[in-house]
Amino acid sequence: MVQLRQSFEVGLLLCRTCGQAISRTSPSADPRCPRCESRIEHRTPFSTEMTLAWLVAGIILYVPANVLPVMHTSGLLGEADSTILGGIIEFWRAGDWDIAVLIFIASVAVPFTKFIAIGLLLITVRKNSRWERHQRTTLYRIVEFIGCWSMLDVIVVALTSALLQFQMLGTAEPRAGIAFFCAVVFATMLSALSFDPRLIWDRRT
Amino acid sequence: MRRQRRFADCNARICSNEQTTLTMELPDARQSTLVNTVLICRDCDTVYRALTLRRGDVALCRRCESVLSRYVGTDAESGLALVIAAAIFFAIANLTPILSIEVGGVETKANIWFAVLSLQQGWISVAAFGLAFTTFLIPAAQILLLLWVLLFARAKRRPPGFGPVMKLLHRIRPWSMTEVFLLGALVAIVKLANWVHITAGAGIWAMAGLTVVLAILGRCDPAAWWSIGARRRPWSS
Numbered sequence: 001m002v003q004l005r006q007s008f009e010v011g012l013l014l015c016r017t018c019g020q021a022i023s024r025t026s027p028s029a030d031p032r033c034p035r036c037e038s039r040i041e042h043r044t045p046f047s048t049e050m051t052l053a054w055l056v057a058g059i060i061l062y063v064p065a066n067v068l069p070v071m072h073t074s075g076l077l078g079e080a081d082s083t084i085l086g087g088i089i090e091f092w093r094a095g096d097w098d099i100a101v102l103i104f105i106a107s108v109a110v111p112f113t114k115f116i117a118i119g120l121l122l123i124t125v126r127k128n129s130r131w132e133r134h135q136r137t138t139l140y141r142i143v144e145f146i147g148c149w150s151m152l153d154v155i156v157v158a159l160t161s162a163l164l165q166f167q168m169l170g171t172a173e174p175r176a177g178i179a180f181f182c183a184v185v186f187a188t189m190l191s192a193l194s195f196d197p198r199l200i201w202d203r204r205t
Numbered sequence: 206m207r208r209q210r211r212f213a214d215c216n217a218r219i220c221s222n223e224q225t226t227l228t229m230e231l232p233d234a235r236q237s238t239l240v241n242t243v244l245i246c247r248d249c250d251t252v253y254r255a256l257t258l259r260r261g262d263v264a265l266c267r268r269c270e271s272v273l274s275r276y277v278g279t280d281a282e283s284g285l286a287l288v289i290a291a292a293i294f295f296a297i298a299n300l301t302p303i304l305s306i307e308v309g310g311v312e313t314k315a316n317i318w319f320a321v322l323s324l325q326q327g328w329i330s331v332a333a334f335g336l337a338f339t340t341f342l343i344p345a346a347q348i349l350l351l352l353w354v355l356l357f358a359r360a361k362r363r364p365p366g367f368g369p370v371m372k373l374l375h376r377i378r379p380w381s382m383t384e385v386f387l388l389g390a391l392v393a394i395v396k397l398a399n400w401v402h403i404t405a406g407a408g409i410w411a412m413a414g415l416t417v418v419l420a421i422l423g424r425c426d427p428a429a430w431w432s433i434g435a436r437r438r439p440w441s442s
Contacts, residue, residue: 004268006250014245017375021240021252036368091396099395102388137248137269148382151339155389156396158320158336163306163397165313174324174332182332193379201249201268 006201013040044196048122054191055118061184062111068177071157075170083177084108084153106152107181114150114188117143118195125199133200140197147189154182244273275424281358287418288351294415295348299341303390303408306401316408317341317386339382344419347381350374351422378423384416 007014013022015033022033022040031040069081082090084107091100117139124136157178164172244255246266258264258276266273302314315323317340324333350370357364364370390409397403 004251007245007252008250010252012240012243012245012252014247014250016247017372019245019247021243021245023240036372038372094399096395096399099392102392133249134269137271140248141271144379147379148339148385149388151335151382151385152389152392154324154332154336155320155340155386156392158324158332159304159315159389159393160396162315162319162323163304163313163393163403166308166311169308174326174329176329178324179329179332182335186335189379197248197269198250201251 008042013042015040016044043198043202044194047194047196047199048125050194051118051191052122054187054194055115055122058111058184058187058191059115061180061187062115065177065180065184068180069175070153070177070181071161072173072175073164073170075166077170081175084181103153103156106149110146110150111184111188113146114143114192118188118191121195121200128203130203136200137197140192140195140200143192147192148185150185150188151182154178154185246271246273281355284351284422285355285359287422288348288355291415291418291422292348292352294411294418295344297411298408298415301408301411302406303412304393304403305406306397306403308401314406316406339380340386343377343381344383344415346377347374347419347422381419383412383419387412387416 007021011023013031014020015022015036015038017038018033018036020033020035022031032038033040066084069083070087071082073080073082084103088100088104088107091097091103121136121140121143124131157172157174161172161174164170242255244253244264245251246253246269248271249266249269251266251268253264253266253273255274256264258274260276262276264273264275265271299317301316303316305312305314317337321333321337321341324330324336350373354364354367354370354374357367387409390405390412394403394405
């Protein structure tokens with residue numbers, strides 16, 4: 001069988017921006033891709049630090065995003081503030097279990113999956129673990145893929161408050177929680193994008 | 206060994222599509238800086254020899270199964286057709302209502318911009334910016350940049366600023382959330398349908414079309430457009 005080798009073992013570099021393989025002829029201080037002119041790094045610099053920083057930011061922001069109300073509705077039935085979890089429970093009670101499950105996945109399950117998965121990747125990379133490297137790479141790709149779907153609640157709140165604008169009958173307005181939630185989505189996406197999956201495969205001694 | 210078994214697994218899973226097997230090669234480090242005969246996995250840094258792919262082929266990494274390269278069926282001509290379709294869908298989605306509700310003869314409509322404006326309240330505008338960025342600015346930028354690249358490619362010329370444009374296209378791709386907006390609109394329909402009469406406008410269909418077209422264009426990225434640029438470069442050596 002053939003042996004699989006990493007790029008640096010055979011004197012090559014990868015430009016992660018355009019996917020071009022480059023042979024490392026002269027080691028210069030500031031190597032650039034001859035095709036797209038982006039900087040070429042052996043591994044993304046400060047990858048784990050940036051990932052951890054954005055992850056912590058995401059987790060901190062997730063608290064006010066859930067505690068503070070995301071929407072304020074007023075109308076003939078009175079006034080009410082609703083949080084993300086409150087909204088999910090309301091849908092569930094009203095019999096719209098499908099919407100409840102969908103919002104639960106987008107607003108609770110996806111962020112938690114990201115927190116746990118990125119945390120797991122960071123810990124195992126830090127410990128130089130060789131455990132299930134293939135599965136961990138898949139995990140990373142899943143985190144990358146689900147990144148944007150938490151934005152769902154922000155969009156639903158925005159559309160609802162854009163539509164419900166009847167002074168007497170009912171209005172809906174966004175509340176602070178939604179801004180925090182939007183920030184959580186951005187922070188977790190930046191966290192996932194900062195992570196360099198090649199670190200999973202590196203054998204550092 | 207473990208690797209061998211993985212490769213067998215991976216082979217079996219893709220055989221319906223004529224899996225291209227990749228073998229390892231030790232390239233001699235000569236003077237050339239661009240190495241086009243080699244593919245390097247983005248996710249685990251393994252080196253493979255590049256092979257010509259046939260229609261439907263996907264080259265996967267043996268080790269981590271990430272996609273190394275795909276067969277590219279879209280040339281500049283069909284790429285341009287897709288981008289123009291995307292531009293038309295985008296215009297319709299922004300000019301017509303995506304949703305509208307009616308209560309007692311009064312009607313309100315909403316599309317991306319109404320949604321963004323409704324979030325503009327004091328510092329909650331952060332969310333308005335986030336929404337405008339991901340559902341309007343980024344898709345618009347994607348369409349304009351691809352249009353720029355492909356119009357020149359069709360005229361068999363390398364577009365000015367090709368490198369930075371391609372780099373930008375690569376960077377902004379994860380932030381395009383057209384498909385999430387579409388799902389959000391569908392959730393809003395079901396959510397409000399209990400209380401009011403809600404109808405979907407032409408915009409929602411345009412949004413669906415835009416999602417599909419951007420997904421097709423996204424699959425071609427990045428190797429496909431790079432090769433277009435490389436092929437249409439008469440003056441450079």
